[in-house]
Amino acid sequence: xxxxxxxxxxxxxxxxxxxxxxxxxxxxxxxxxxxxxxxxxxxxxxxxxxxxxxxxxxxxxxxxxxxxxxxxxxxxxxxxxxxxxxxxxxxxxxxxxxxxxxxxxxxxxxxxxxxxxxxxxxxxxxxxxxxxxxxxxxxxxxxxxxxxxxxxxxxxxxxxxxxxxxxxxxxxxxxxxxxxxxxxxxxxxxxxxxxxxxxxxxxxxxxxxxxxxxxxxxxxxxxxxxxxxxxxxxxxxxxxxxxxxxxxxxxxxxxxxxxxxxxxxxxxxxxxxxxxxxxxxxxxxxxxxxxxxxxxxxxxxxxxxxxxxxxxxxxxxxxxxxxxxxxxxxxxxxxxxxxxxxxxxxxxxxxxxxxxxxxxxxxxxxxxxxxxxxxxxxxxxxxxxxxxxxxxxxxxxxxxxxxxxxxxxxxxxxxxxxxxxxxxxxxxxxxxxxxxxxxxxxxxxxxxxxxxxxxxxxxxxxxxxxxxxxxxxxxxxxxxxxxxxxxxxxxxxxxxxxxxxxxxxxxxxxxxxxxxxxxxxxxxxxxxxxx
Numbered sequence: 126x127x128x129x130x131x132x133x134x135x136x137x138x139x140x141x142x143x144x145x146x147x148x149x150x151x152x153x154x155x156x157x158x159x160x161x162x163x164x165x166x167x168x169x170x171x172x173x174x175x176x177x178x179x180x181x182x183x184x185x186x187x188x189x190x191x192x193x194x195x196x197x198x199x200x201x202x203x204x205x206x207x208x209x210x211x212x213x214x215x216x217x218x219x220x221x222x223x224x225x226x227x228x229x230x231x232x233x234x235x236x237x238x239x240x241x242x243x244x245x246x247x248x249x250x251x252x253x254x255x256x257x258x259x260x261x262x263x264x265x266x267x268x269x270x271x272x273x274x275x276x277x278x279x280x281x282x283x284x285x286x287x288x289x290x291x292x293x294x295x296x297x298x299x300x301x302x303x304x305x306x307x308x309x310x311x312x313x314x315x316x317x318x319x320x321x322x323x324x325x326x327x328x329x330x331x332x333x334x335x336x337x338x339x340x341x342x343x344x345x346x347x348x349x350x351x352x353x354x355x356x357x358x359x360x361x362x363x364x365x366x367x368x369x370x371x372x373x374x375x376x377x378x379x380x381x382x383x384x385x386x387x388x389x390x391x392x393x394x395x396x397x398x399x400x401x402x403x404x405x406x407x408x409x410x411x412x413x414x415x416x417x418x419x420x421x422x423x424x425x426x427x428x429x430x431x432x433x434x435x436x437x438x439x440x441x442x443x444x445x446x447x448x449x450x451x452x453x454x455x456x457x458x459x460x461x462x463x464x465x466x467x468x469x470x471x472x473x474x475x476x477x478x479x480x481x482x483x484x485x486x487x488x489x490x491x492x493x494x495x496x497x498x499x500x501x502x503x504x505x506x507x508x509x510x511x512x513x514x515x516x517x518x519x520x521x522x523x524x525x526x527x528x529x530x531x532x533x534x535x536x537x538x539x540x541x542x543x544x545x546x547x548x549x550x551x552x553x554x555x556x557x558x559x560x561x562x563x564x565x566x567x568x569x570x571x572x573x574x575x576x577x578x579x580x581x582x583x584x585x586x587x588x589x590x591x592x593x594x595x596x597x598x599x600x601x602x603x604x605x606x607x608x609x610x611x612x613x614x615x616x617x618x619x620x621x622x623x624x625x626x627x628x629x630x631x632x633x634x635x636x637x638x639x640x641x642x643x644x645x646x647x648x649x650x651x652x653x654x655x656x
């Protein structure tokens with residue numbers, strides 16, 4: 126049998142057993158509720174019987190007290206008990222407790238009132254059997270008969286006597302002795318005992334009926350428990366059987382397949398599962414063995430091709446890194462990325478940038494006295510220091526022409542602080558050059574010029590790329606450098622206007638700029654806070 130069919134049958138059997146267990150649990154709960162209801166009915170029956178007994182005792186107590194004292198309060202209490210029992214007056218909340226003991230002592234004047242319902246109506250609604258109801262009715266009838274005797278005694282105290290119709294219309298002298306005899310004599314005690322006897326019989330009948338009901342329910346519940354244990358045992362057996370089947374026909378074959386897969390993954394392509402049978406896993410294992418054999422053949426073929434491809438890929442990766450490094454040395458990173466993404470023509474107009482030219486004064490004269498390697502080495506050292514400063518201040522190096530160094534701020538990433546970036550760079554560049562010349566022992570200085578304006582920037586060339594700037598600002602910045610004094614930073618009015626709040630300047634005066642005529646220029650001295 127296939128694994129799927131076996132497990133499906135076991136699952137159906139377990140579901141049926143679970144439903145049976147749920148049904149048994151519900152049945153046991155209902156049985157317990159019925160038993161609780163029987164006990165609750167017994168308690169309510171006791172309460173009704175006790176209220177009948179208690180009301181009779183309270184009537185006796187207040188009748189005797191009135192006969193003895195003549196206090197009208199006790200006659201009022203007596204009549205109120207009768208009205209409440211007959212449903213003619215509302216029942217106070219908690220009336221079934223010690224109500225009249227508290228009222229008689231003066232503590233029950235503000236007792237909350239409930240609804241008016243007679244004691245006989247409560248007995249009818251309690252669901253008693255006819256025999257049980259007859260017993261309580263008999264007791265109440267006898268209590269009502271005793272009330273008539275108590276009324277005779279209480280009216281005798283007031284000088285009122287029965288006219289033969291049950292109405293006290295005959296007046297005469299009060300007869301307290303006769304009244305006391307009526308409520309304390311042997312006939313009165315006999316009548317009281319006759320009231321209590323049916324109540325005792327009623328309680329015994331309630332006990333017997335409730336005990337029989339509870340015993341029947343308990344016996345039924347015990348049978349349910351037995352069925353529940355049987356169903357639970359069957360469910361446990363089916364669960365264990367399911368686990369054993371899954372372990373034998375599923376887990377063990379899967380473990381064997383996993384071990385073979387681990388061996389194959391470790392490089393042993395000769396590993397095979399060799400699982401026999403008609404189950405789904407046996408079919409899968411056969412397919413797996415065939416797949417491993419096919420993979421073994423393909424891997425052998427691929428290993429040869431892969432070795433060749435790895436060699437080629439390594440060479441290509443090396444060349445790619447080399448070309449990218451060269452490209453980043455020539456172009457700004459953002460421009461290099463755009464060029465790699467396929468843009469062929471890159472040219473943009475920048476409304477406002479700041480361009481700086483700086484020339485090493487004394488370098489030409491010195492280079493005539495030292496060798497070529499020393500010249501190149503010194504330039505590498507100086508321009509290397511300047512390159513680090515350019516990166517630090519976020520400005521872009523455009524090119525070097527001999528011993529001339531050109532940078533720009535605001536390109537290719539537009540920046541509102543381009544003039545401030547160039548100012549910081551230029552000042553720190555002068556300090557760096559002074560430190561270098563003092564250390565190297567050379568008589569060199571930097572002549573620097575700065576101008577702000579609009580430029581066009583882009584890529585030129587097809588075989589050798591170059592990122593360059595065009596515009597009047599480039600020419601003016603170059604003239605600012607060529608007309609500056611060694612160790613000075615000459616700037617135009619456009620630069621000074623943008624830096625006037627933060628930096629100090631020295632007026633240079635008017636100078637003649639080729640192609641522009643006379644221009645007023647300034648020397649950048651340093652930040653204002655340094656002053």
